[in-house]
Amino acid sequence: MLPIQINNLLARDGWTLRDNEARCGSRCITFFSANRATAALAKSLRAIAEQDAGRFRHISVVITTNVEQMNRLRAGKLPRVFFTSIVELESPVTTVPRVTSFTAKIIANTPVGPTPPVHYRLVFDAPELGDILPPQFFMMDVLPVRTPLGSRAVRRADWHDGVDWSPQPLLKRPFGLCRVYRPNFPVDYLKRLALPPALAAVLHPPAATRFDLLYKVLPEGIGTPLLTKLRRGDKVHMVGPLGRTFDVRALRADGIEEVHIxxxxxxxxxxxxLVEELRFHSFPVKVFLGMATLESLRYRDELAATFGEKSRDAYIYIDDLLAAGVAPADIFLACDREQPRQARRIPRENLFHGLVPEQYRRFLATRKSAGKTAAFTCGPNRMMEVMTEICREANILLKVLLEKRMGCGFGVCFSCVQKVRRVDGATDYVRVCKDGPIFDAKDIVWKNDDSKQPSVNCGCAARS
Ligand SMILES: Cc1cc2nc3c(=O)[nH]c(=O)nc-3n(C[C@H](O)[C@H](O)[C@H](O)COP(=O)(O)OP(=O)(O)OC[C@H]3O[C@@H](n4cnc5c(N)ncnc54)[C@H](O)[C@@H]3O)c2cc1C
Ligand code: FES
Known part of the structure; x- marks a missing residue:
């Protein structure tokens, strides 16, 4: 007997439930109780997954009695399945992922864009990753974990270059995650997934075990140039997820009909x-991406190698957005150094020569329907400041993801402060790592005098 709450949730989105199956058109969801013997459960789930062949027209949901049991199963090896628990069905909660410290193994560190590359894609295997909710971030070492010969020990392979006695960064650096991957789920599963929103609000995919991050090498930086030296098989120490989460379900409660990124x-x-999370919850998303040139997005995707093909050309962001189920017509690309030519299947009218805030301003001026919209932005401060103005004029709720130089990442060193305006009009300082990194754009005092920030030992001192 299925919980009554499931029935109520599905009815809200026009699905009908009979016995343990819900149907809407050609789509079907089958519910299983976690109390079945695991082997029998796995067999049933596998049968559904094989019959569905990755189309996600037929999906399976396992209902556990409590959150602990659910998390145990989510970290296990059950075939393609989503999870929920009776406890969560009774009162949906946002569980903030637990902060952990772990080592992640590098699978690839791929240069992106023309040579010399400025951006790299780092892919990690991290079975301990578990959950991360956007826009949380990790503090990450920029040097690999060494064999225990002391902090300056080098691996055999490094002897060719001699021992590097130059100053090494001591502190971890903050990085947001770009994508996460889940066992038994195709990398583009969100493309075909269309969950009923009310049910999606209480569903969980399996725990992620692999993730990507994209980093930019700062010419004057100490840590990011060192990241380029990381190789497949190296292990890197990380702490996280850190920072406040943003519960996208709140957008639906606020009547938001469309989200702009x-x-x-x-x-x-x-x-x-964040786009992945929004797509999971079936939000319509439009994405505006500003880059220097289209070429700066291109890379060789070695991990996509097939039998007949060693690797394939891929575009960061664009391919990720398509894999997340964003339609090509909802992707907009602005390049400030060239008129972008055809990029994947993005319509020509979505390609713009200029800066992305300008493209967004023009889009808003010509859009026909204007349902209640929320927007999220991240990029250079000047860009976010302009976006704040544009969204204020268009009456769009804008959230910004701030980046500040960080010492600790969890609120004790005050190296990451940002000036904000409080409700009473007075100004104050918040910590981006602890109070953010997501903020209401209207609260940010953009013309901040950064020279007045408290100084902190950034870790540039030599390791010894
Ligand atoms: C929450 C969060 C998420 C981030 N996510 C990403 C990401 O996904 N990809 C990515 O490439 N970068 C990201 N960053 C920025 C990244 O942390 C910095 O680029 C990196 O720490 C620089 O390290 P470095 O050792 O090379 O530079 P450092 O040697 O530490 O500094 C070099 C110079 O850069 C300046 N600088 C360093 N960090 C910042 C910063 N955050 N903002 C402004 N100026 C800075 C310093 O003041 C200094 O002048 C993120 C930052 C935060 C706070
Ligand atoms: S980084 Fe230390 S308080 Fe934010």
Whole structure:
């Protein structure tokens, strides 16, 4: 007997439930109780997955009695399945992922764009990753974990270059995750997934075990140039997820009908994870991406190698957005150094020569329907400041993802403060790591005098 709550949730979105199956047109959801013997459960789930062949027209949901049991199963090896628990059905909660410290193994560190590359895609295997909710971030070492010969020990392979005695970064650096991957789920599963929104609000996919991040090498930086030296098989120490989460379900409660994402350069990276979350909850999403050139997005995707093909050309962000189920007509690309030519299947009228806020301004001026909209942005400060103005004029709720130089990542060193305006009009400072990184754009005092920020030991001191 299925819980009555499931019936109520599905009815809200026009699905009908009979016995343990819900149907809407050609789509079907089958519910299983977690109390069945695991082997029998796995067999039934596998049969559904094989018959459905990755189309996600038929999906399976396992209902557990409590959250602990659910998390155990989510971290296990059940075939393609979603989870919920009776406890959550009774009162939906946002569980903030637990902060952990772990080592992640590098699978690829791929240069992106023309040579010399400025951006890299780092792919990690991290079975301990578990959950992360956008726009949380991790503090990550930029040097690999070494064999225990002391902090300056080098691996055999490094002897060719000699021992590097130059100053090494001591502190971890903050990075947002770009994408996460889940066992038994195709990388583009969101493309075909169309969950009833009310049910999606209480469903969980299996725990992620692999993730990507995109980083930009700062010419004057100490840590990011070192990241380019990381190789497949290296292990890197990380702490996280850190920072406040943003519960996209709140958008639906606020009557938001459409979400706009506006990313500038590497600022787009953490927004991809947010797009995935929005697509999981069946939100219509339009994405505006600002880059220097189209070419700066291209890379060889070695991990997509097939029998007949060693690797394939891929475009960061664009391919990720398509895999997340964003329609090509909902992707807009602005390049400030060239008129972008045909990019994947993005319509020509969505390609713009100029800056992304300008493209967004023009889009807003010509759009026909204007349902209640929320927007999220991340990129250079000047861009986010302009976006704040545009959204204020268009009466769009804008959230910004801030990036500040960080010392600790969890609220004790005050190196990441941002000036904000409080409700009473007075100004104040908040910590981006603890109070953010997501903020209401209207609260940010953009013309901040950064020279007045408290200084912190950034870790540039030599390791010894
Ligand atoms: C929450 C969060 C998420 C982030 N996600 C990403 C990401 O996905 N991809 C990515 O490439 N970068 C991201 N960053 C920025 C990244 O952390 C910095 O680029 C990196 O720490 C620089 O390290 P470095 O050792 O090379 O530079 P450092 O040697 O530490 O500094 C070099 C110079 O850069 C300046 N600088 C360093 N960090 C910042 C910053 N955050 N903002 C402004 N100026 C800075 C310093 O003041 C200094 O002048 C994120 C930052 C935050 C706070
Ligand atoms: S990084 Fe230390 S308080 Fe934010």
């Amino acid at each position: 506006i990313g500038g350069g590497v600022g787009m990276a953490p927004l991809i994870l």
